[in-house]
C-alpha cells in the first residue's frame with residue numbers, strides 16, 4: 001500500500017505550526033475588528049496548511065480559519081448579489097444564506113431560474129430581484145450566469161459594477177478568454193474566483209452533511225489589497241471545506257479539460273465502448289451494464305475515492321489485479337494522444353468558442369435537453385434504469 005500521512009502525524013504538525021500562524025493572523029484580526037484569532041486557535045486547530053502533495057509542497061486553506069462569527073463579522077457590511085441560479089447559484093446561495101450572510105439573488109424575471117429561486121424561498125423584492133437591480137444592490141457581485149450568458153450580458157452588467165464592488169466568478173472562463181467573451185472587468189474592482197470542484201448539487205449536500213467541497217481560489221485583480229482574503233472568506237461562506245490557490249488561467253484550462261475528459265466525456269465514451277463490445281459478443285444488456293457501470297459506480301470507484309487506486313486493486317481478485325495491471329498501460333497509451341488533443345483544444349480557445357456559440361443560442365436549453373434525451377435512450381442507459389429499480393432504496 002502507498003504510504004500516506006497518518007492523522008496523528010498531521011495533528012502533531014498542525015499543533016507545532018499553530019503559534020506562528022496565530023501571529024501572522026493577528027494583524028488580519030485587528031483590521032477586521034474581530035475577536036483575536038489567537039484565542040480561537042486555543043480551541044480550534046490551524047486552518048492553513050502546507051502539505052506535501054506527492055513531493056510538491058502546496059498551501060491549503062481550511063474552513064477552520066473562518067469560524068462562523070468571524071466570517072459573519074468580516075462580511076457584515078456586504079451584500080452578496082448572486083447573479084444566476086443554476087446548479088452553483090442554488091448550492092452557493094443556500095449555503096451562504098445558511099451561514100448567516102446577506103445574500104440576494106438576481107435572475108431573469110419569470111424565467112426558469114426565477115421559478116427555482118422562489119421554490120428555494122428567495123422572496124421577490126426582498127432577496128430576489130431582476131439581474132440589474134440585484135447588481136445595483138450588491139457589494140460582492142457573484143457572476144454565476146452560464147458562461148455564455150456572462151459574455152452576452154456583459155455590456156449591460158459592466159456599468160453597474162462600480163468602484164469598490166467585488167466581482168466574483170466560479171470559473172476563469174469569461175476573463176481568461178476575453179478575446180472571445182469580451183469580458184474585461186472595470187479596473188477599480190477586485191476580481192476573484194472561487195470555483196468549487198464539484199457540482200453545485202454536491203456543494204449543497206456536502207455542506208448539509210457538515211462537510212465541505214474542495215474549491216480552487218484565485219485573484220485576477222487586487223485593487224483593495226484584500227482580494228485573496230475575500231476569496232478565502234467567500235469560499236468558506238459558500239460551503240468550501242478546503243481551498244486550493246491557483247490562477248484564473250490554470251483553473252479554466254484544467255476545468256474545461258477535466259469535464260471533457262475523465263469526469264464526463266471520457267467516462268461516458270469509455271462506458272459506452274465497453275458496453276458495445278460486450279453486447280456484440282452476445283452478452284445480455286443487464287450483464288453488460290452490471291459489468292460496466294453498476295459495478296464501477298456502486299463498488300469499485302467509491303473504493304478509489306475512499307482510499308486510492310491501490311486499495312481498490314487490493315480489494316479485487318489477484319486474477320483481476322494481474323489483468324488490469326497489464327491492460328492499464330495499453331489504455332494509457334491509447335488515450336494519451338486524445339488527452340493531448342483535448343488540452344490543446346481547450347488552451348487555444350476552440351472549446352470556449354464552441355461553448356459560447358452553442359450555449360449562446362436562444363434554444364440552448366432545448367438543444368441540450370434533446371441531445372441528453374438521445375443518450376438517455378441509448379440501450380446502455382435504458383438497461384441501467386431497470387438495474388437501478390432493483391436497488392433496495394428504489395421506491396416504485
Ligand SMILES: NC(=O)C1=CN([C@@H]2O[C@H](COP(=O)(O)OP(=O)(O)OC[C@H]3O[C@@H](n4cnc5c(N)ncnc54)[C@H](OP(=O)(O)O)[C@@H]3O)[C@@H](O)[C@H]2O)C=CC1
Nearest residue numbers: 084085086087088111112113144145146149170171199200
Ligand atoms: N454547474 C456546476 O456545478 C459548476 C459550474 N461552475 C461555473 O459556475 C457558473 C454557473 O454555472 P451553473 O450554475 O452550472 O449555471 P448554468 O450554466 O446552468 O447557467 C444557468 C443560469 O444562467 C442563466 N442564463 C442563461 N442564459 C442567460 C441569458 N441570456 N441572460 C440571463 N441569464 C441567462 C439562467 O437563467 P434562466 O433560468 O433565466 O435561463 C440560469 O440562472 C459558470 O461559470 C460555470 O462554469 C463551476 C463549478 C461547477
Ligand SMILES: CC[C@](O)(C(C)=O)C(=O)O
Nearest residue numbers: 197198199200255259263
Ligand atoms: C465537471 C463539470 C464541472 O466542471 C463541475 C461540476 O465541476 C461543470 O462545469 O459543471
Ligand SMILES: [Mg+2]
Nearest residue numbers: 171255256259
Ligand atoms: Mg466546468
Ligand SMILES: [Mg+2]
Nearest residue numbers: 197198255259
Ligand atoms: Mg469543474
